[in-house]
Amino acid sequence: xxxxMKWFHKWGSPPWFYRVSGKMLPWLTGLFVITLxxxxxxxxxxxxxxxxxxxxxxxxxxxxxxxxxxxxxYMVMAAAAVVHLVWxxxxxxxxxxxxxxxxxxxxxxxxxxxxxxGKPMWxxxxxxxxxxxxxxxxxxxxxxxxxxxxxVEDRQSAGRATAVLTLVGVVNIPIIHYSVVWWDTLxxxxxxxxxxxxxxxxxxxxxxxSMAIAFKLYYVIVMMLSARGEILARETKSRWVRExxxxx
Amino acid sequence: MSVWQAFIELLKRDLRLAMRRRAEIxxxxxxxxxxxxxxxxxVGAEPxxxxxxxxxxxxxxxxxxxxxxxDSIFRSDFEDGTLEQLLLSAQPLSVMVLAKVVAHWLVTxxxxxxxxxxxxxxxxxxxxAMGTLMLSLLLGTPVLSxxxxxxxxxxxxxxxxxxxxxxxxxPLYVPVLIFGAAAVxxxxxxxxxxxxxxxxxxxxxxxxxxxxxxxASALRISLS
Numbered sequence: 325x326x327x328x329m330k331w332f333h334k335w336g337s338p339p340w341f342y343r344v345s346g347k348m349l350p351w352l353t354g355l356f357v358i359t360l361x362x363x364x365x366x367x368x369x370x371x372x373x374x375x376x377x378x379x380x381x382x383x384x385x386x387x388x389x390x391x392x393x394x395x396x397x398y399m400v401m402a403a404a405a406v407v408h409l410v411w412x413x414x415x416x417x418x419x420x421x422x423x424x425x426x427x428x429x430x431x432x433x434x435x436x437x438x439x440x441x442g443k444p445m446w447x448x449x450x451x452x453x454x455x456x457x458x459x460x461x462x463x464x465x466x467x468x469x470x471x472x473x474x475x476v477e478d479r480q481s482a483g484r485a486t487a488v489l490t491l492v493g494v495v496n497i498p499i500i501h502y503s504v505v506w507w508d509t510l511x512x513x514x515x516x517x518x519x520x521x522x523x524x525x526x527x528x529x530x531x532x533x534s535m536a537i538a539f540k541l542y543y544v545i546v547m548m549l550s551a552r553g554e555i556l557a558r559e560t561k562s563r564w565v566r567e568x569x570x571x572x
Numbered sequence: 573m574s575v576w577q578a579f580i581e582l583l584k585r586d587l588r589l590a591m592r593r594r595a596e597i598x599x600x601x602x603x604x605x606x607x608x609x610x611x612x613x614x615v616g617a618e619p620x621x622x623x624x625x626x627x628x629x630x631x632x633x634x635x636x637x638x639x640x641x642x643d644s645i646f647r648s649d650f651e652d653g654t655l656e657q658l659l660l661s662a663q664p665l666s667v668m669v670l671a672k673v674v675a676h677w678l679v680t681x682x683x684x685x686x687x688x689x690x691x692x693x694x695x696x697x698x699x700x701a702m703g704t705l706m707l708s709l710l711l712g713t714p715v716l717s718x719x720x721x722x723x724x725x726x727x728x729x730x731x732x733x734x735x736x737x738x739x740x741x742x743p744l745y746v747p748v749l750i751f752g753a754a755a756v757x758x759x760x761x762x763x764x765x766x767x768x769x770x771x772x773x774x775x776x777x778x779x780x781x782x783x784x785x786x787x788a789s790a791l792r793i794s795l796s
Binding site for chain 1 (some may be wrong): 595605614671722726727729734736739740742743744786790793794796
C-alpha cells in the first residue's frame, strides 16, 4: 500500500478522525476569526464605496462567498459520495450528511442576501434571473438530499442512497456555472473569475477573498463538529468511545 | 438467454401487464387534460395570454403527469418480489431497468405526446409550433422517465415515497422543462429551434446512458 492510500485509510478511521479533528479545531477557529475580522473590517470600513452602487454593494462580502460555498460544499459532498460508494469509507458518509444542512444554509443565505441586494439595485426582491433560479434549485437539491436521508430508516442504506442522489445532482452544478452564459438576463456577468484578471478593484477584492476563506473555514469547523457528534453517536458501542467517555 | 432477448422479454411482460390494467393508462392522461383545463379557468380565457403561456403550460402539465405515474415503474414489482428476482438474475440490472423504463414510457409518455397537440390547440397555440411541441415532447418525456426511474429506485422501499420522490426529482426536471418550453416558444415566434432540440437530444443521450446505471445501483441499495 503506498503512502497516499495509507493516509487515505487513516482519515477513514473514526477514532483517528475524532482525535485529529479535535486537535485541528482550535487552530481552524483562530484562523477563521482572523480572516473574518479582517474581511469584515476591510470590506465594510476600508474598501471605498462603489461609484454606482454606493455602500449597498458591501453586501457582496456576504452574498458572493455564501453563493460560492453553496457550490463548493456540493462538490465536497460529491467527492465524499464517490469515496463512500467506491471504498465504503464510513467517514465519507458522515462528512456527506454533516455537510448537507450547512450547504443548504449557505444557499439560503445567498438567496436572501441576493434578494436584499436586488431590492435597491434592480428595484425588485426577486427576479427570475438564471443564477438566482439555479441557486434556488441547488437549495431544493440540498433539501431533497436531507429529506431522503431522514426518510430511509436504515442508517447504512440511507448513507448510500444519499450518496447516489448527490452524484445524480452533480448534473445541476455545471448548469449553475454556465447559466450565466446560457441565459442573458438582469444579473451582471462574472467579475472575479475572468481570464483577463479580476474586474474589481484590489481594495475591494482582498476583503472578498478573505471572507471567502473565512466562510470555508467556518464550513470545515461546523462540519467537523457535526461529524464528531455523528461519529460518537454511531460508535457508541465501540471500545474507543467508551474509553474516551469513561476516561474523561 | 442473451441480454437483448431478456430486454425484449421484460419489455413485453411489462407492456402486457399494463394492457391488462387499461384504466391506469387512462388516468394520467385525464390528469394531464384536467391540469391544462384549470389554467384558463384560473388565469382567465384571454386568447393572447393563453397563447403566450401555452408552451410552458403544456410542458409543466406533461411534467406533472409524468411525475404522477413514476411510482408505477418499480412499485408493483417491488411489492410482489419480482424486483428481487430481477436483481438476482444473471442479466445486467441496468439493462433490465432500461427495459422497464422504456415500457413505462411507451405506456405513459407516448399517449401524452398524442394528446398534447389537442390541448395546445385548446390554449390557442400557433399551429406552426405544433410540430416542435411534438418533437420536444418526444425528446423530453423519455428523459423525464429515465431521471424519474432513479428517484423511484431510491424511494421504492419507503412507506410514504410520493412527496419525497417529487422533492428529489422535480429540481432535476428543470433543464428539460426550460429547453422544451423554449423550443416551442421559439417555434411559435418563428425562430430557429434546432439549438434547443439538439440540447434536448443531448439530455436524452446522456440520460439513456447514465440513468439506468444510477437507477440500478439505487435499486441495489433500496433492496439491500
